[in-house]
Amino acid sequence: MNEEKLYAVKNAKGRYLSFSDDQHYRWREGQIAATTSQRIAHDLCTEHGGHVVTLIEEPEKVVLTKEQAEIVEGANKSQYPATYISNYTNAYYVEESLLINAYVNGYTVAKEKKYNVKVPHTKDVWYYKESEAYLLTICLVDKKLRGTFTEAEIEHYGLQDCEKEEVTDDGIR
Known part of the structure; x- marks a missing residue:
């Protein structure tokens, strides 16, 4: 984020002082x-009225894991x-600071990577999840049709x- 501040002139009706190509100043909504x-900015106030306001940039949202997002939701x-x-948090200053920043500025949840996992010591046979409890194997041709695994799984x-090979939304990487 740029640390330099921007100033504008705003009137009591909530309109900002703006100027056109011919350098004529007018009070407008949405144009600043x-x-x-x-x-x-103070000189413009003296000349045209209104008061000085400081414009700030919206901070970037923090990218969190699903678990971190649950902590921020709890907060x-x-x-x-x-x-x-x-x-x-696990008393790590970095994570705590990250979550406080997410609480204040907003956050998005990172998409968890998914993988197809190859059965060891076989040729072109891959695992898939039939359910949370059972793993089955399939051949290479069918692997796109089956479930993928997260790192935790x-x-x-x-x-x-x-x-393993990472799977994207549109297929395999």
Whole structure:
């Protein structure tokens, strides 16, 4: 984010001072003449009325994991959000700071990567999930038709040593 501030002139009706190509100043909604000089903004107030306002950029939203987003949601419902976040993080300053930033500025949840996982010591046979409890195998041709695995599921089923390939929304990478 740029640290330089922008200033504009606003009147009591909520309109901003703006100017056209011929340098005539008018009060308009939605069009703003901004300057990086607070002095120029004050001079415009003296000449045209209104008051100086500081324009700020909207901060970027933080990208969180699903688990981190759940903590921020819990903080939104808590009477003491910072304490809630502090209690649910692993006392790592970086994560705590990230979640506080997400609470204040908003966040988006990162899409979890999915993978097709190859059965070890076989030729072109891949695992798929029939359900949360059962894994079955399929041939290479059918692997796009079956379920994919998240990193957590790969760990859960003990498939960390298997070959894997990332799957995107439009197919395989």
